[in-house]
Amino acid sequence: MSERGTLILTLIGRRLIALVALVVIVSLGVFSLLYLAPGNAVDVLLGHRPRTPATVRALTDQYHLNKPFLDQYWIWLEHAARLNFGSSTQTSLPVSEEIRSRLPTSLFLGVYAFILVVVIGVGVGALAAMRRGGLLDRLVVGVSVVSVSTPSFVAGVVLLYVFAVRLGWFPVFGAGSGFAGTLAHLTLPAVTLAAAGTAFVVKHTRAAFLGVLDQDHVVFAKARGLSATRIFFAYLLRNAVIPIVTISGVMLSSLIVGAVLVEVTFSVQGLGQLLVQSANAKDIPMLQCISLLIAVVILVANLLADIVYLLVDPRIVLGRR
Amino acid sequence: MKTKIGMFVAVVAASGMALTGCSGSSSSSGSPKAGSATLRVGSTAISTLNYDKSNAGYALGLGDLVLEPLLVLNSNNSLTPWLARSWTHPKPTTYIYNIRQGVKFADGDPLTAADVVFSLDYYRKTGSANQYNFPSDLKSITATDPNTVQITLSKPDSSWAVVPAASQLGIFEKRFFEAHKSTFGQPGTGVSGTGPWQLTSLDPTTGAELTANPHYWGGQPPFSHISWKFFTSETDEALAFRAGDIDLAFPQDNTAFATTAGTKLLTVPGATVVGTFEMNVLDKPWSDVHVRRAVAYALDKPALINAYGGYAAPQTTLITSAMLGTVGSQAQVQQVLGAVPPYSYNLAKAKAEMQQSAYPNGVTATLVTDSTSADVNISQAIVAELQRIGIHAKLKTVSPDALTTVSLGKNRAAVPSGFSTYGAVSLDPGEGFDYAMGSWNATAGNWNSTNWSTPAVDQIVKEGLATSDAAQRMSLYRQLLIDYANAAPLIPIFASETTVALSSKYTWPSFSSTWQLKAPWALGIKAAG
Numbered sequence: 001m002s003e004r005g006t007l008i009l010t011l012i013g014r015r016l017i018a019l020v021a022l023v024v025i026v027s028l029g030v031f032s033l034l035y036l037a038p039g040n041a042v043d044v045l046l047g048h049r050p051r052t053p054a055t056v057r058a059l060t061d062q063y064h065l066n067k068p069f070l071d072q073y074w075i076w077l078e079h080a081a082r083l084n085f086g087s088s089t090q091t092s093l094p095v096s097e098e099i100r101s102r103l104p105t106s107l108f109l110g111v112y113a114f115i116l117v118v119v120i121g122v123g124v125g126a127l128a129a130m131r132r133g134g135l136l137d138r139l140v141v142g143v144s145v146v147s148v149s150t151p152s153f154v155a156g157v158v159l160l161y162v163f164a165v166r167l168g169w170f171p172v173f174g175a176g177s178g179f180a181g182t183l184a185h186l187t188l189p190a191v192t193l194a195a196a197g198t199a200f201v202v203k204h205t206r207a208a209f210l211g212v213l214d215q216d217h218v219v220f221a222k223a224r225g226l227s228a229t230r231i232f233f234a235y236l237l238r239n240a241v242i243p244i245v246t247i248s249g250v251m252l253s254s255l256i257v258g259a260v261l262v263e264v265t266f267s268v269q270g271l272g273q274l275l276v277q278s279a280n281a282k283d284i285p286m287l288q289c290i291s292l293l294i295a296v297v298i299l300v301a302n303l304l305a306d307i308v309y310l311l312v313d314p315r316i317v318l319g320r321r
Numbered sequence: 322m323k324t325k326i327g328m329f330v331a332v333v334a335a336s337g338m339a340l341t342g343c344s345g346s347s348s349s350s351g352s353p354k355a356g357s358a359t360l361r362v363g364s365t366a367i368s369t370l371n372y373d374k375s376n377a378g379y380a381l382g383l384g385d386l387v388l389e390p391l392l393v394l395n396s397n398n399s400l401t402p403w404l405a406r407s408w409t410h411p412k413p414t415t416y417i418y419n420i421r422q423g424v425k426f427a428d429g430d431p432l433t434a435a436d437v438v439f440s441l442d443y444y445r446k447t448g449s450a451n452q453y454n455f456p457s458d459l460k461s462i463t464a465t466d467p468n469t470v471q472i473t474l475s476k477p478d479s480s481w482a483v484v485p486a487a488s489q490l491g492i493f494e495k496r497f498f499e500a501h502k503s504t505f506g507q508p509g510t511g512v513s514g515t516g517p518w519q520l521t522s523l524d525p526t527t528g529a530e531l532t533a534n535p536h537y538w539g540g541q542p543p544f545s546h547i548s549w550k551f552f553t554s555e556t557d558e559a560l561a562f563r564a565g566d567i568d569l570a571f572p573q574d575n576t577a578f579a580t581t582a583g584t585k586l587l588t589v590p591g592a593t594v595v596g597t598f599e600m601n602v603l604d605k606p607w608s609d610v611h612v613r614r615a616v617a618y619a620l621d622k623p624a625l626i627n628a629y630g631g632y633a634a635p636q637t638t639l640i641t642s643a644m645l646g647t648v649g650s651q652a653q654v655q656q657v658l659g660a661v662p663p664y665s666y667n668l669a670k671a672k673a674e675m676q677q678s679a680y681p682n683g684v685t686a687t688l689v690t691d692s693t694s695a696d697v698n699i700s701q702a703i704v705a706e707l708q709r710i711g712i713h714a715k716l717k718t719v720s721p722d723a724l725t726t727v728s729l730g731k732n733r734a735a736v737p738s739g740f741s742t743y744g745a746v747s748l749d750p751g752e753g754f755d756y757a758m759g760s761w762n763a764t765a766g767n768w769n770s771t772n773w774s775t776p777a778v779d780q781i782v783k784e785g786l787a788t789s790d791a792a793q794r795m796s797l798y799r800q801l802l803i804d805y806a807n808a809a810p811l812i813p814i815f816a817s818e819t820t821v822a823l824s825s826k827y828t829w830p831s832f833s834s835t836w837q838l839k840a841p842w843a844l845g846i847k848a849a850g
Contacts, residue, residue, distance in 0.1 A: 043722060043725050043726055053766070054447045054448060054452065055447070055448055055449065055450065055452050055453070056766065057448075058447055058448025059448065062448070088368075090368070090375075091368030091369060091525065092368065092369055092374035092375060092507075093369065093507055093525070097508075098525075101525070101526050102526055105526070157556070160560060161560070164560070164564065165563055165564050168564070172557070172560050172561045172564045172566055173552060173560070173561050173566070174527060174550070175527070264553045264554050264557075265556070265557070266557065267552045267553045267557035267558075267561075268553070269366070269525070269527070269551075273553055
């Protein structure tokens with residue numbers, strides 16, 4: 001096996017060990033914060049309906065709310081180790097099913113937005129760098145500032161009103177079904193979600209390209225008469241994309257699990273919304289599972305970024321010089 | 322109290338007005354025409370139709386189309402037969418219901434008394450979220466034969482009469498439940514009911530689909546299909562309505578919905594949701610009755626309704642005229658309301674009351690509201706109005722959960738004062754708001770947030786439920802309302818209107834504040850023109 005292949009496998013192994021430790025730390029942290037927060041799940045569950053002492057007692061026993069903190073955590077951990085994350089206190093449905101029903105939508109939306117961010121962000125950023133100082137460059141910078149400054153729910157409502165309600169080009173709500181249906185339903189949400197990230201990537205790509213454009217090896221390649229396409233892909237992009245890869249891991253994970261405002265705006269049932277609803281309802285079983293999932297998504301996304309890093313830049317041997 | 326109890330509107334049971342047994346009619350109200358149209362409805366998500374676990378199924382109206390109660394209300398808000406073709410009340414502690422023959426569940430199995438007993442026992446079991454619907458003196462529910470159900474109370478209680486008409490106590494099939502115990506009501510399983518529609522699919526992330534029940538005892542439903550979509554916010558729902566993707570929705574924030582949807586809502590006078598300013602009498606300055614009366618005179622109700630966002634009418638009593646009307650005639654209702662001191666807006670009288678109080682030179686106080694924008698708006702308007710009579714109130718906003726916690730807490734003196742809405746759990750004037758009245762409810766875990774009551778009020782609340790005599794009950798509630806007005810622990814401000822957003826393709830002539838109690842509600846929707 002090549003040295004790079006060995007490096008990648010070693011990297012994956014180390015990250016998996018880190019994942020286990022992280023999962024335990026995150027779960028304990030989330031459990032502690034929920035335990036300390038005011039209010040309890042029974043009050044949220046019963047809301048403002050009249051309640052009988054028997055109902056309160058039964059629900060308290062059901063969710064072990066009368067047990068000490070560590071006992072509650074241990075009960076949860078025992079079940080979680082067997083991949084039994086319990087039932088949602090809000091909906092009474094199994095936590096794993098609730099997450100399973102929303103995960104594909106969040107993944108589709110996150111990956112769709114990520115592709116838009118990378119393709120448009122890198123493409124436009126590169127173009128702006130190569131037309132530095134020109135009208136296009138100034139336009140790109142201006143639009144980027146507006147994009148990053150506009151809250152996603154504002155952009156979302158505007159896009160929804162114009163393109164879905166008035167023009168009827170896209171569906172108004174929901175995630176659709178089937179690949180084509182989902183693509184149509186999630187285009188406006190993905191564009192909304194990608195807007196701020198794209199502006200960020202444009203800025204970084206432009207800066208990275210500007211740093212590489214004046215390098216000696218690029219000047220030499222031009223002098224040798226290599227085609228513009230070859231210079232772009234082999235000399236410019238490969239060197240300039242390294243900082244983009246660095247941030248892409250964080251960006252991908254935040255697009256998958258942090259899209260709550262976009263999900264609410266477009267009525268898309270995803271993980272972000274589930275997280276916020278569960279936090280409001282002090283739905284401990286759901287919150288625990290989503291927190292763990294977020295930790296896994298972040299770790300996997302960053303691992304993928306590091307692997308791409310290794311593949312893109314052969315000089316990097318991660319941890320070894 | 323700062324908690325919004327509007328959800329109770331969805332669980333209102335009928336009045337105890339017509340307690341005599343009625344010979345049943347053999348069909349539902351009107352004969353629904355056969356139809357091939359699809360009605361498209363929008364709401365927030367529903368995760369289960371197991372009412373033991375969640376009330377969203379009936380609160381949002383979906384469950385009402387699948388599961389039916391024993392009785393419903395007619396257009397006069399009187400009890401009328403439904404799954405029970407008749408009922409009798411042979412003794413003060415006994416009710417007997419005769420089950421309608423020929424009623425079938427969606428799977429073709431016949432409805433029997435055993436299904437009724439099983440369903441009601443399920444709803445009232447210890448720990449059930451629906452247990453509060455049943456009076457504590459309910460002794461037993463038994464099937465005396467395949468078509469007869471007997472209710473036995475340990476003592477006379479007129480609040481039982483309305484319980485069988487509660488939309489949250491819809492009858493389901495016992496056999497179906499036993500075959501799907503662990504997943505009953507959940508996506509993939511659903512429920513088996515006698516309603517005009519059957520649940521074909523339920524997905525909490527997208528919506529539900531209902532198809533016409535081929536065995537429905539009331540004839541062909543007007544819609545062959547109901548497509549129910551779930552939305553994460555009312556803005557989305559309103560936009561979908563505007564785009565013509567849904568035909569009907571029940572908005573919570575009426576003003577925002579109507580504006581975003583570009584539609585005029587269908588509105589009717591409300592009967593069961595009352596906005597109030599409540600004062601904890603264990604806390605200063607609200608412990609002073611002159612301060613409370615000063616507040617009553619100082620509140621400009623039309624202005625406060627505007628601040629709230631409209632869709633409400635001024636209200637002078639907690640128990641509404643519609644609720645009293647289920648016990649007495651309109652003339653009797655007017656007589657009762659006429660006897661209650663009205664506290665019309667009058668700053669001079671308000672200031673005069675303050676002069677008689679322990680704070681003639683003014684006082685500071687803290688009001689608490691939850692963070693719902695409408696509640697915050699009206700609370701700010703109340704602060705401004707109290708300022709004019711020397712009450713310098715500071716407004717604090719907290720999350721609904723935090724407000725619930727402190728309102729139900731052991732330290733009753735710490736229960737906050739401020740704006741709150743009350744939702745009646747019944748149209749019966751005794752049962753409707755009794756969860757918030759009486760000294761026994763001024764305790765931890767209960768909802769008498771003013772902590773006010775007197776031995777006389779306690780007695781009235783008990784006596785009102787112990788008798789079925791209409792004249793006696795009207796007299797009791799007259800005195801109750803007078804006592805409340807004189808002590809003024811809470812000031813009714815408005816009664817919320819009941820609203821619906823309905824596509825111009827349809828009309829709903831029978832829409833009223835008790836729409837959920839008048840048979841499966843979608844039977845009343847007709848094509849326009």
